Amino acid sequence: MPLALPAAPGALPAASDLAQDKAAMRSRQVPMVVLFSQADCSYCDTARRYLVPMSAANEHVLFRQIDIDSGAALVDFSGRRSTHREVAAAQGVRFAPTVRFFDADGRALGEDIVGIGVEDFYGLYVDDALAAARRRMGAPD
Numbered sequence: 001m002p003l004a005l006p007a008a009p010g011a012l013p014a015a016s017d018l019a020q021d022k023a024a025m026r027s028r029q030v031p032m033v034v035l036f037s038q039a040d041c042s043y044c045d046t047a048r049r050y051l052v053p054m055s056a057a058n059e060h061v062l063f064r065q066i067d068i069d070s071g072a073a074l075v076d077f078s079g080r081r082s083t084h085r086e087v088a089a090a091q092g093v094r095f096a097p098t099v100r101f102f103d104a105d106g107r108a109l110g111e112d113i114v115g116i117g118v119e120d121f122y123g124l125y126v127d128d129a130l131a132a133a134r135r136r137m138g139a140p141d
Helices: 018-028 042-057 084-090 119-137
Strands: 032-037 062-067 073-075 081-083 098-102
Touching: 018 062, 018 073, 032 042, 032 119, 042 062, 042 119, 062 084, 073 084, 081 084, 098 119
Parallel strands: 032 062
Antiparallel strands: 032 098, 073 081
């Protein structure tokens, strides 16, 4: 059963119901990677160039995108109706792109990846942070 609508090519699935995702993460024992993005952000496009192929190749992680400047409806981790903008603000995310890793309780796992720093190493940063998040959760490889 899909947890989100299929993403357009070159996109990550938009977050729509984080409470439902949280339940799926718990049953599958997998973390979630969230790209906090915004419109017209070239650095966000760069982040997606790394994250989209990872999401297609990795069944042991949920990938979602939250748009920090969007009023689109979103159910937060507690099951409350909200918007992308409100959830990003509640998470303290003010800069895009930010990549955050969550456990099945909706808690952040480790440090965020904020911005793009050195693009040549971006994929490695994400891989390393994802491996650390999986270890913290005891998730399968």
